[in-house]
Amino acid sequence: MAARAPPTQSGEFEDLKRRASVALLVAALVATAGPAVIALVAYQLRRVRTALVLLVLTAVIAVPAAPIAVLAGRTSIRRRQRRRPARRGTACNTAAVTRVTRSAHHRGSSLVLR
Structure with a gap:
């Protein structure tokens, strides 16, 4: 297995930190x-003292x-969850523009959005 070069870009570093936190989460869950699980199996096999020790x-x-x-x-x-704010004219703003345009149309006003 070849050694990986140290991450130079912030995107690579953020990805590495995210993967490390996921690995830590999985390790804590497994530990x-x-x-x-072994205690449950020991109890089913009527090894009550072993099950209690494992619990x-x-x-x-924990x-x-x-x-x-x-x-x-x-x-x-x-x-x-960290994201950049939406810019004007992107998909995030289109729904709001559509609502404003429709509501202005229903009221009979002539609203022009730029």
Whole structure:
């Protein structure tokens, strides 16, 4: 596997940060859910003490993993929601222009938008 060059553009760096936060979120989920699933299987196999130990282990792992997962999820969502403001004449403004034009037409006024 070839070594990757360091990211030079801000878009590459933002993508790298987003991928790192998603990886952290998945790692926290796996670290917490793994022992819980094993505890469930152990309980089904009538290994009650093993299931209880694994449930305690799940709780011990979940305490620090929950804030980390929340933080990683927030940063990932914030990066996806960050967008540039719409410019005049773009698809975002077309619906508002159409509403204004239609309402002016229904009132009988002659409104011209530029």
